Amino acid sequence: VADAPRRHDMASAALIALDWGTTSLRAWLLDEAGQVLDRQQSREGILSVPAGGFIAVFEAILSPWRTNSDPLPAIACGMVGSRQGWREAPYAPCPCAAVDLQHKLARVAAGASDLVIVPGVAFDPGGQPPDVMRGEETQVFGALAGSELSATFVLPGTHSKWVTAEQGRITRFATYMTGEVFDVLRRHSILGRTMSDGVVRPDNASFIDGVEAGLNGGSGLLHRLFEVRSLALFDRLSALDGQSYLSGLLIGSEIAGARETATGDHPPVTLIGAPDLVAAYRTALHIAGIAAEVADLEVTPQGLWRIAVAAGMIGR
Amino acid sequence: VADAPRRHDMASAALIALDWGTTSLRAWLLDEAGQVLDRQQSREGILSVPAGGFIAVFEAILSPWRTNSDPLPAIACGMVGSRQGWREAPYAPCPCAAVDLQHKLARVAAGASDLVIVPGVAFDPGGQPPDVMRGEETQVFGALAGSELSATFVLPGTHSKWVTAEQGRITRFATYMTGEVFDVLRRHSILGRTMSDGVVRPDNASFIDGVEAGLNGGSGLLHRLFEVRSLALFDRLSALDGQSYLSGLLIGSEIAGARETATGDHPPVTLIGAPDLVAAYRTALHIAGIAAEVADLEVTPQGLWRIAVAAGMIGR
Numbered sequence: 001v002a003d004a005p006r007r008h009d010m011a012s013a014a015l016i017a018l019d020w021g022t023t024s025l026r027a028w029l030l031d032e033a034g035q036v037l038d039r040q041q042s043r044e045g046i047l048s049v050p051a052g053g054f055i056a057v058f059e060a061i062l063s064p065w066r067t068n069s070d071p072l073p074a075i076a077c078g079m080v081g082s083r084q085g086w087r088e089a090p091y092a093p094c095p096c097a098a099v100d101l102q103h104k105l106a107r108v109a110a111g112a113s114d115l116v117i118v119p120g121v122a123f124d125p126g127g128q129p130p131d132v133m134r135g136e137e138t139q140v141f142g143a144l145a146g147s148e149l150s151a152t153f154v155l156p157g158t159h160s161k162w163v164t165a166e167q168g169r170i171t172r173f174a175t176y177m178t179g180e181v182f183d184v185l186r187r188h189s190i191l192g193r194t195m196s197d198g199v200v201r202p203d204n205a206s207f208i209d210g211v212e213a214g215l216n217g218g219s220g221l222l223h224r225l226f227e228v229r230s231l232a233l234f235d236r237l238s239a240l241d242g243q244s245y246l247s248g249l250l251i252g253s254e255i256a257g258a259r260e261t262a263t264g265d266h267p268p269v270t271l272i273g274a275p276d277l278v279a280a281y282r283t284a285l286h287i288a289g290i291a292a293e294v295a296d297l298e299v300t301p302q303g304l305w306r307i308a309v310a311a312g313m314i315g316r
Numbered sequence: 317v318a319d320a321p322r323r324h325d326m327a328s329a330a331l332i333a334l335d336w337g338t339t340s341l342r343a344w345l346l347d348e349a350g351q352v353l354d355r356q357q358s359r360e361g362i363l364s365v366p367a368g369g370f371i372a373v374f375e376a377i378l379s380p381w382r383t384n385s386d387p388l389p390a391i392a393c394g395m396v397g398s399r400q401g402w403r404e405a406p407y408a409p410c411p412c413a414a415v416d417l418q419h420k421l422a423r424v425a426a427g428a429s430d431l432v433i434v435p436g437v438a439f440d441p442g443g444q445p446p447d448v449m450r451g452e453e454t455q456v457f458g459a460l461a462g463s464e465l466s467a468t469f470v471l472p473g474t475h476s477k478w479v480t481a482e483q484g485r486i487t488r489f490a491t492y493m494t495g496e497v498f499d500v501l502r503r504h505s506i507l508g509r510t511m512s513d514g515v516v517r518p519d520n521a522s523f524i525d526g527v528e529a530g531l532n533g534g535s536g537l538l539h540r541l542f543e544v545r546s547l548a549l550f551d552r553l554s555a556l557d558g559q560s561y562l563s564g565l566l567i568g569s570e571i572a573g574a575r576e577t578a579t580g581d582h583p584p585v586t587l588i589g590a591p592d593l594v595a596a597y598r599t600a601l602h603i604a605g606i607a608a609e610v611a612d613l614e615v616t617p618q619g620l621w622r623i624a625v626a627a628g629m630i631g632r
Binding site: 218227 | 440446447448475491493497500501504505533534535536537542550552566569572573574
């Protein structure tokens with residue numbers, strides 16, 4: 001039932017924060033200090049929302065968090081602000097602090113509430129192709145927690161991001177297609193034929209061998225990939241270990257590329273992401289001699305709260 | 317009809333030569349000097365041959381080339397000698413001349429004739445993963461044409477090979493998964509979403525831009541791949557040009573990798589392959605400052621004939 005009593009005190013609620021991505025939707029109820037009072041999660045990522053259906057999903061999320069007074073402000077980050085989302089929020093340029101995003105916020109009227117949508121960030125320095133992110137900027141601002149530190153953040157995933165922050169502003173970043181390349185090679189290339197459907201085990205010797213091959217592979221990634229097959233043909237890589245080797249190879253290559261372009265020049269780097277991926281990257285970074293710390297799991301609601309505060313959405 | 321009169325003179329026929337690959341079968345009738353008298357082609361590659369069906373396909377190829385005297389010797393190279401083929405012909409080690417292959421030939425009894433199957437070649441120097449080829453060794457020996465030259469051969473394709481020959485022997489080689497990575501990314505990754513089903517045009521500015529990005533990409537291929545997407549998002553790469561850019565990027569990366577490991581250290585390199593791929597690689601090699609020649613199209617029957625002569629199969 002929508003208005004069933006909840007454990008938290010709605011009187012202290014100050015913000016509804018959403019991370020609305022491609023395949024999932026996470027939502028938090030936050031108080032004025034950014035503390036999490038309640039949370040929800042669903043699989044209603046933007047790809048599964050039918051045309052015109054965003055408002056119904058949004059209202060279902062709002063429903064247990066209704067108040068008797070004015071509706072709470074609501075803010076969302078992620079692919080909901082892409083061309084395929086609810087309302088496009090064009091990219092904010094680098095360099096970019098949390099406070100700068102207020103000029104690029106998109107707004108969509110949703111019944112009693114407005115939803116504010118955080119823009120992605122573009123890095124377009126000229127002389128080289130541009131790069132883009134959408135959602136990761138919010139995680140980085142959450143991890144920075146209002147500080148003016150210089151730091152490097154690594155956000156592993158389908159499209160991994162290496163983000164450099166200087167004095168609290170995102171100054172540059174680079175995307176690596178590591179996760180997606182792993183997935184398409186495993187599922188659709190000849191490499192999958194000598195692999196069983198095991199999981200990637202970063203404590204596995206084959207993962208470590210793969211990381212070293214990737215770190216030392218230079219420009220030869222397309223060759224190193226074929227070695228995954230020849231090692232299997234020579235019975236030097238088991239079907240069970242194939243995925244760990246391939247994952248290590250790609251992560252190692254990503255780290256080598258980031259190191260080469262000095263994207264990761266503020267050690268220790270801070271890892272932000274799902275625990276299994278963060279564990280794999282931490283092992284690989286250690287092999288590369290790069291110290292790594294792990295960010296708090298709640299960086300996304302923290303970032304949304306920071307951006308909302310900077311935009312004057314709280315305590316109006 | 318099997319024994320219909322043919323234009324060529326069966327009296328001068330000395331060898332039946334087959335290139336029996338994964339998806340196609342090509343066959344040549346050769347005289348004692350290796351001249352092509354006749355040829356056939358079919359789509360009956362090993363993947364389309366049912367279990368126990370190799371002999372029927374082979375006899376259908378033989379049928380127009382029957383003689384009234386002793387059956388002609390027959391030799392085949394390619395995936396027919398793999399574990400998934402008719403009879404496995406284990407790899408011959410590097411360094412390896414055409415004459416060395418005779419010790420590793422596999423033989424299969426096929427009615428009145430025996431079929432001799434050429435082994436693949438393995439490069440397994442220790443201290444690094446092994447590499448393998450099957451079929452390309454025959455093309456290289458055909459291009460060498462019995463000479464004791466030192467040369468670098470580049471065989472573009474699904475799995476491109478860079479082969480170094482020294483004094484007529486294959487001494488080392490490296491495989492690059494360029495063609496297959498192109499295909500799986502175009503068909504199965506997010507990169508395909510901003511590409512129309514155009515063809516790769518090596519005279520296209522986007523192909524050239526891609527080659528330069530690949531040549532200068534260092535360890536950053538996984539990042540450069542994402543640039544294919546961001547360029548499209550910023551309307552700096554059209555849907556029609558996307559495939560040309562991606563192809564150039566991967567070929568450029570392959571050349572950078574080969575140059576780095578000095579696999580291509582006997583310029584000019586000699587290109588062996590289909591005319592469209594050879595044209596693309598020739599353009600990319602030119603951008604890299606590597607002179608390239610193009611091999612005769614008939615290197616495969618020439619190679620099979622050289623191996624058959626070395627094995628004493630001709631004029632017995």
